[in-house]
Amino acid sequence: MIEVEDVNFVYPNRVEALRDVSLVIKDGEFVAIMGQNGAGKTTLVKHFNGLLKPSKGVVRVDGVETTKTSVAALSRNTGFVFQNPDNQLFSETVEEEIAFALKNFGFEEEVIKKRISWALNLLGLTQYRETSPFLLSGGERKRVALASVLSWNPKTLILDEPTIGQDYQQKEKLRQFIVQMQAQGKTVIIVTHDVEFVAECSPRVLLMKEGRIVADGEGREILTTPEVLAQSSIVLPQIAQIFMKLAPLGLPKNVIDVYEAKEMVLKTLEKRRK
């Protein structure tokens, strides 16, 4: 469980990135943090594994204050995948890249081997085991970065802009992957601009603006309320835009999922034909 109480954060260059932020993320939740560039999304999640410590207020992860422990200790339970994989890849092979964190956390040699195979398999990277990460494509490098964090099986997973540079198919795989993590009871937190991606996952949405949380609730509610989205300069998901216009036909306004939308439209058309 992550508890954030009245947190303010000011960068050394005096930029106020977080203002009076309070929230609780329970175990097993799936949260999408959305907002404009510079709204404080990444700053907020960097508090969850202690990379940043609050200037004022308290952040507790599983009851432990982040100021009283190290990033390494917090990372054991909270995996953080950075936006740009090139900020972390450095090894000669994908295998060694994944082993890096496992060695840092002091896993045994045999466990490391098993974990590597497991993570590679999970993300469809097995054929690249001996390849240099620098020779892979952008999307593949991103998956290696993800695999390197998943390898130690953290309880909470933070993904910073996971959909950037991914094609539609990869995004769909990512979505399925998150669903799978959810099924295992893991907490998943994503930071993203990608409204369509969030619409298809329908998580809890936290909307940020100028360092504050301006909305917190079900994705289905927040992403279908234009007034709320407008303050963060986020456009409605395409499905929601269509259903806004379809409302006079007696269809509900709060639909964001493609599958649900399809069912509803088909049902209505069916009814009309009769």
Added chain:
Amino acid sequence: MSVFDGLKFRKVYSPIHNLDPRVKFIYVCVVFVAAILFGEILPLLALFLMSLPFVLLAGVQKEWLRSLRGAAFLATFIFLVNIASSFFTSGYVLTAASVESAAAMTLRFVVLVESFSVFFLTTSPDHLGLALEQSRVPYEFAFAFTTAVRFVPVLAEEAQTIMDAQKARGLELEKGGILKRIRNYVPVLIPLIVSAIRRSLELAEAMESRAWGATKKRTNLYALKFHRGDFALLAVNVALVAVAIYVRLYLPVPTLSQLFWV
């Protein structure tokens, strides 16, 4: 990164910022030469104080102090090494004169840092490039130089992100003995170097697609011109060199210990 902070240019307007970068650079060279000419503490102290009006006029006291603080570690090191070497070579005695000469060597270093920091704090990278170009340095070199200067803060920021990313994978930079600590930085340095190379390739492509090197002779939007202040500083430079050489050749420069104990 505090040393870099002390060299970071911030756009403000002051009489010092408006001076021609070429004259300012000559000033740096003159201070450099003068600092090398003298090994005694008094003239070095004079040189140190001479840059103060520039700092105050330019209003960059805070950044300037930070650059000095950044140099403090190396300065202490120089001082200790000098003391130690004179201590061991003169038969294990510590004299006032040897302490003073160590202090002078340290001050010499501080003077050099000071003059460079004033120069970089008050000269924009664009101005610097322009100055190089108009001093007939080939444009390729001038451009490479200004780009390098401009990318220092970008790389510093990137290094921070990389450190964060590796810490999130359980890397503890401050753990272990000295060798282990150096090795700890490998996971930070490799991504930094790779991304710097990647960035430079991208920059080269972007430049070529904007007609880099299409004509032999480039024109400039701004041209550097000497104003009254520039001539004044130039005169100061000439006078400074003349005085320094004259004093060195014809006048005895007393050390503090000679002044007080004779």
